[in-house]
Amino acid sequence: MADNKANRQRLRTAVRSVSKSRADLGELRSAATASNAEWLRRSPRRLSVGAAKFSSFRAFPAIGRKRTREPSAQPGFGGRCERQDHATRKPATRVILETRGVSKSFSGFVAVNNVSLRIWEGTIHSLIGPNGAGKTTLFNLLTKFLRPTAGTIRYEDRDITTMRPAKLARAGVARSFQISATFSNMTVLENVRIALQRGYCWQLNFWDSRKVLCELDHAAQDLLAEVGLEAFSDRLAAELTYGGKRALELATTLALKPKVLLLDEPMAGLAAEEISRITALIRRVAKGRTVVLVEHNLGVVADLSDEITVLQRGEILASGTYNEVSQRPEVIEAYMGTGDV
Amino acid sequence: KIGVMNDQSSIYADLSGLGGVEAARMAIEDFGGKVLGQPIQLISADMQNKADVAANIANKWYDNENVDVIVDVPNSAAALAIQEIARQKKKLVLFSTAATSELTGNKCSPYGAHWTYDTYALAAGTARALIQSGALKWYFITADYAFGHQLQSDTTKFIKAAGGTVVGSALAPFPTQDFSSFLLSAEGSSADVVALANAGGDTINAIKQAREFNFNKSGKRLAALLMFISDVHSLGLKAAQGTILTTGFYWNLNDATRAWSKRFYARRHAMPTMTQAGVYSAVLHYLQAVKASGTKEPLTVMKKMREMPIHDFFAANGRLRPDGRMVHDMYLVQVKSPAESKGPWDYYKILHTIPADQAFRPMKDGGCPLVSH
Amino acid sequence: MFGIPLPILLGQLMLGLINGAFYATMSLGLALIFGVLNIINFAHGALYMMGGFFAWILLQYFGLGYWYALILVPIIVGIIGLVIERLLLRHLYNLDHVYGLLLTFALSLVIEGVFRQNFGVSGQPYDIPTALRGGFDLGFMFLPTYRAWVLAASVGICLFTWVVVEWTRLGSYLRAATENPALARAFGIRVPSLITMTYVGGVMLAAFAGVLAAPIYQVSSIMGSNIIPVVFAVVVIGGLGSIFGAVATGFLVGLLEGLTKLIYPPATNTAVFILMVVILLLRPQGLFGKRNY
Amino acid sequence: MSDRDQSADRCLTVTNLHAHYGDSHVLHGIDFFVNDGEVVSLLGRNGAGKTTMLKSIMGLIGGRTGSILFKGTELVGREPEDTARLGIGYCPDDRGIFASLSVAENLLLPPVVKSGGMELEEIYNLFPNIKERLSASGNKLSGGEQQMLAIGRILRTGARLLLLDEPTEGLAPRIVKQIGRALRTLKTRGFTILLIEQNFKFASTISDWHYLVENGKVVDGISSDNALKDPIKLQRYLGI
Amino acid sequence: MSWQKTAWLVGAVAIAAALPFFVYPVFLMQAMALAIFACGFNLLLGYAGILSFGHAALFGSAAYVCGYAAKAWHLPTELAILCGTAASGILGLVYGILASRQRGIYLAMITFALSQMIYFICVQAPFTGGEDGLQGIPRGTFLGIVNLSQSLNLYYFDLGVFVLALLLFWRIIESPFGQVLRAMKGNELRTVSLGYDVDVLKLVCFAMSGAFSGLGGSLQAFALGFASLDNVQWHVNGDVILMTLLGGLGTFFGPVVGAVLVLSIQNYLASLGGIVTIVEGVVFATIVMTFRRGLVGELQPRLGRLLRAWTRRGAVEQASVDIVPGAKQPTDVAGSRSVA
Ligand SMILES: Nc1ncnc2c1ncn2[C@@H]1O[C@H](COP(=O)(O)OP(=O)(O)OP(=O)(O)O)[C@@H](O)[C@H]1O
Ligand SMILES: Nc1ncnc2c1ncn2[C@@H]1O[C@H](COP(=O)(O)OP(=O)(O)OP(=O)(O)O)[C@@H](O)[C@H]1O
């Protein structure tokens, strides 16, 4: 039973049935959030262990019972989920992010080698590959945290090879980090607000009181609710658990309302039930934007991706849909391995 | 009420510092502890060689603590600042440790007096006497700040006037630990005299290293333009011997100086430097003037101080000029070798006594606005 | 070069190198301490001064000469360092380095104050030991034997320290302990004693330099505060945490100062800072530093 | 906790362990044990206190009370370095790679405390990536490579009890499988392993016994076989 | 509770206005100047997490510029102060440009190097008067009306400037910009990834810090009537860190308290005779060892608690007001729930 695949299957069924019947993921989300927030709220405080243990599945039928939120109150996304399965998705329209023959070497060591990658607008594109294949490095190249040694990178038909990272972020490419990067000296709410604030006022605005930012509190709270952290909004980010930090990382990234969302191993270190919840969240926020995902949890990858690129030793080994890629012997050899666990 | 302000915790602590305070105390005791029927109060402060602290203390003393006169004050910046403050507040200040001749030049004040020495006197003393003895070619190792520059240029004037030449000079940053490079250059020059236009630790290190590099073998003479007996003491005779310098006071000069200095030694376990003796002299003279004029009113007292000749162990025939300069005899001395020294603190041979009227800058050259030319 | 005769140039470089020996020894200790304790040891100058003073005290009150001092003084000062580390610094390791800087700054105020109160500022004489008097003529300059000895001794002690730290496991232990002491302990590395020993070692180096300096410079309570800014600069130019960098840069800066004294003496004290700005602009991690610091 | 061999030699016995981070009380009286040669995993939700359990065993937590017996030696009150030298190897959840050390130095860092550790060659075979990057500095490795290094370096020391905090996090499936095989090899060589895992599938293939941790307490224990046979329990605790 | 705030404010202003009748005004003016200086430093270290070890040059050179402007160009006092402030602002910008690639100790040391270079310039440049200092800076008049050579007048003028500067400072740190600075202090990389130009932020921060330091330096130049090398000396780099840390890093009033403390030690212990620095050292060490967050940093929470307890008691006595708003602390609330 406690097998990822079964788990995934079940989740999918659950989601589908719910979506079919209510067709309103906004409500589903709120409910899921409410129940999942439970562990986060509970665990650090050590409440009684008793009856409060229900899995996320059990919580799903409870949709609509708890408070629901206006979908429009959700910043940047929300609303109905038209997509039920990635297979039925309408075809992608244009290439939004593209690398052409990009390489990166670190004092002789080639981490990314002549990679040409196209990411279609509106898709969820996964990057997988063995450890050290260059996925994070490619992310860093795409977000301009690193400068390529060769090749060009284009975003929305512009050459961004020499752009500064902050500028690219403002242009709509946001990322999360493999090792959670939170502002540990600020509260959870402020963490999210810092991201929201960027679109709200000039970064050098020192003449307004920060009270003007209170307008953003509501939106920030909503985002926190998305990831199940609303009960923690007044806590310092440093006090969150590992999973909490991952969730905050995601919320902060989402607050940027990016066009392209790059997620570096969002599931790493999460407990099983969290994985399903974050998977649902990613699916939801992927609507209307492009997601690039690095993940080792193949269940999640299979579940979410429209397209998959496999990297190995800095080069593209294969690409295609999950089913195509996962059959390829070289991918199995290099990445998945043979035999049971 | 008398305030002694000096540096008790930094580079001037040895040559003025608590010794200066003690000298002032002795002056008050010798005077009888009372003037105009009131007890004389003494307060002191450590200005930590910081001009802003000095200025603050001076302000506070004059305004809130009713200090009538501030004595000593090392550090040119602090001294000049206090000169201004005293002028504004119309109170008196008697400088002993400060060196800059500006105090009686452009910046002179009816409320200030400069007691012990200044850069001009040091230059005059050493340069004239050495040139007379035939040392015509000079090389300077100069501390690269206003004091050093002034010392060098004052000395150069005398050298030029007396027909000597300056064959070279090196500006050493302040402070410098290692003078060997400069000494090396000096040794390579054709100079007869190498003059150290610096002070304190710089002078000490320079002389010490001169010995290390066998400088005296080269036949050149080493002249320290500003050196105190405390410096000689800390260097030791072995290292310091032969150095020529100008001083305003030497304890072992005559019976009067010896008598006072022994008393001072009993209290401080060190012989007085010229500035400490100067503090005594200044305080005593001030008190006598107050007594003589029967009031503490600053200008009256100052007038009296100018009228009365200064006659004590420090200055046998001193007088205070209208520009604030106290003129007295200065002495050109050479540091004895260990063999010549007869006992502890017996350090100097007097080469030459510079009479008061030649030792200091003539009033008309100073540019002091108080004296009409 | 700049129309300066070769002998003079050589002479100046030689002298610069000898001054560099002091910088090297001092900055080696400082770099060690910074590397491991993450503390900018402001008290380093004061400890150097103590080194000089204890040498003088041993001579004055106990009649023990230079050679005894060379052995005994680093031990005595080392013990003082041990006390400082155990009582005070120990509590600051997990804080920002500003706190360490502040505490050691305070310590140096106190130490210098105490010595000044007791021994004045103009200092005390200390003679060159008889065995090292005199000098020899190198042709281009007169080199006092003692200076040659200083050079040899500090090169020796630096090499020794370097070998001990880099060629034994100690080096990686020290760096690991700096970065994540708790984890290093969890691997069985005895971090607390390692830290203490490093501090004591660094302090002993300073004291050693102090004894070496006593016959050349005046033993005075302010001798340390004059040298300390330069030594900081040396450590930074060399690259924080790089032991070799500290030593090499020490000598380099000595040479640079020697040259400056020839070309434009007033800038001698500033030259090292100009060098630092230039180097850090070109190589932000210092000459021999690793990037991740 | 019925079907467990109570008579075997105990490697680790934890009784009534409490732990605090400053003011916050995180472990509330933990009781569990590990037999010699066993592989035991700790399962639980995020924030349940699993990491804290390992840290308190190592002595990396200031406020801990209760008793932790390692082969008869009390660990509470011991400094971490002494604990490690008794033969316990720890692989932290954040990998704890030293950035200022090269990969090789990282690997060689932990002193060998007992004989019988793995040879370097074996470690390289297990994790070929490491061998390629030996001279790189520690933090330049990819996330997964760091994980390999973190595990690799404690295999050298000869510690008989390994505490592994999420050793498969961020690793490619192939490497996970590889690590699984490695752990089984270690087990056959007599190593005792205490493991934290989110990946239950992985844990179930190598562990003999699972403890379920919740809110700072061990709430249940279950053998691997039972866990597979009876998924309800796990679902209740873990949501799987 | 805004009446309370108003009461506090009025009280503070009243005290400040009355203070020169009890404490020496020049001392107060210098304290205010140093406090502004320390605030400027605190902006960098306390809020943006950048340790500069070269602020002496920003402070001291402003004093020279301002003094020179007033003395040689006969600029009115306000303009001279502006000159000094602007000069240091620009210098701060230069610092920022040269130092912003650096981090941590390297940044501290490169600023230190820059300040040493400026010290060198101050020693060498003719207009600074070398170690004699720039003497006799005229205090001038305020707007051509108020004669500032009266210490009391200058004090009130300074007080005005001081309050304005503090308000401005408060605005800066409590603005959206201030929030971004905090974020940058927390995690620079993440700040970049959120679309903030960290380099620009740092530059602006340096310039602001420089301007505050310059304002402090200018005020001090007028208060004392001279500018000297003491202000550019490298010890001042340490002094300003001391002030900030003693008062409380990253607290609003910390630097002010720290400046007063350090200045008091230097001035009021001056009569102890040579042991000032020893006492100073002991005090600093004690504070580092025991009051790690600085006086304000340590006392503020305690005072806050006291105050809250006090208001709560008041509330209970009035028996009408709800307890919660006065004492809302998330941990308390959650804690009580876990007991229930
Ligand atoms: N700054 C750097 N300097 C040197 N080498 C680097 C640097 N960054 C990454 N590398 C190397 O480049 C390779 C690719 O690293 P990258 O982080 O991109 O891998 P990855 O695909 O994200 O792996 P994982 O799945 O383990 O996170 C690795 O071998 C790593 O050691
Ligand atoms: N440094 C810390 N300071 C304060 N509280 C902490 C700290 N580290 C952890 N905690 C708290 O201790 C509790 C247990 O944390 P722990 O890291 O042991 O959980 P975990 O079971 O390992 O979770 P995960 O699977 O997310 O790693 C959590 O509630 C967490 O908030």
Ligand SMILES: [Mg+2]
């Ligand atoms: Mg990665």
Ligand SMILES: [Mg+2]
């Ligand atoms: Mg954990």
